[in-house]
Amino acid sequence: MLSILIPTYNYNVQPLVLELQKQAEALSFVYEIIVCDDASNTSQNITIDSNQSIHFIKNETNLGRTQTRQKLALKAKFENLLFLDADVLPKTTTFVKEYFTILSQSYEVICGGCTYEKNEPSKKCILRWKYGKNREEKSALQRNIKPYSAVFSGNLLIKKSVFLKYNFNENTNFYGMDIYFAYQLFFHAVSVKHYDVDVIHLGLESNEVFFKKSLESVVSRNTFLIDKPKIEEINSLIKHYKTLKKFKLDFVFSVKFKLFKxxxxxxxxxxxxNLFLFDLYRLGYLCSLQASK
Incomplete structure (x- = not known):
C-alpha cells in the first residue's frame, strides 16, 4: 500500500498523475495519489472522478511546500509515503514498480535520484539547469557516500510516522527547508538509503527566480541551522562559513562580498x-547575514 503525494503550485501536474496512475494500475496493488494545490494563481485540471484512487485538495492560502507536504502526509491513508515534486516525470516506465519492490525491504527513508534533460534550455533558465546537472544529478553510489547531504524531498519514499516526527512543523513559509529535514534525520540517526529510481526535473525556473530562491535558502540556513551541532557535516555552505569564522575571516569576507556583489x-x-562564483556569492551573503546580527 502506497500514498503518492504531490504538492503543486502554478504547474500542470496532470501528465505526472496520468503516468503514475498508468504504472500503478499495471501492478494491481493498493495505492492512492493525492495532489495538493497550494493556492495557485492558475487552475488545475486534475481528472479525479474516473479513479477513486486519485484525490485533489486545495489550500485556500499559500502555505509553502513544507507545510503543504505536512498537510498531504496527514491526509494520506497509508504508512508508506512517496513524495514527488509536481514538475518531474518518472525517468522509466518501471518507476512505480521499483518503489513497490523497495517497499518489501526494511527502511526508514529511501531517496530516489533527480536527472535533467541533456540539451541546454534557453539562456533565461541556464542557471537552474547548470546547477542541477552539476550538483544534483548524481548516481545512488555517489549520493550514498554522504546520504544526508543528498536528501531530495522531490523524490522521497518515507514512513508516515518518520516524516511527521521530523518535518519542520511551524506555521511559517520558508524556502529551502529540505536541509532542515535532512539535518533532523542526521541528528536522530534515521537511516537513509539512496537508490537509482530517478525522476526527470522538467520545471526550470528563470535565472532570476532560482537566484532569489537560493538566497531565501541561505536565509533559512542562517535562521534555523547555522548553530546546530555538527551541521557542517551535512551542509557545505555552513562548513565553509565556519572555516572562515575559525580563522576570523568571516567579517572580511562579508566586506569583500559587498564590494564585488x-x-x-x-x-x-x-x-x-559560473557555479564557483555562485557559491562565493551565497557564502558571502551568509557572512553578511551573520555580520549584521
Missing part, C-alpha cells in the same frame, strides 16, 4: 553562469 550578480544572472 554587483559583479558577481552580473555573471550569475548572465548567459554563462
Amino acid at each position: 554587483s559583479l558577481l550578480e552580473k555573471n550569475i544572472l548572465g548567459n554563462n553562469p
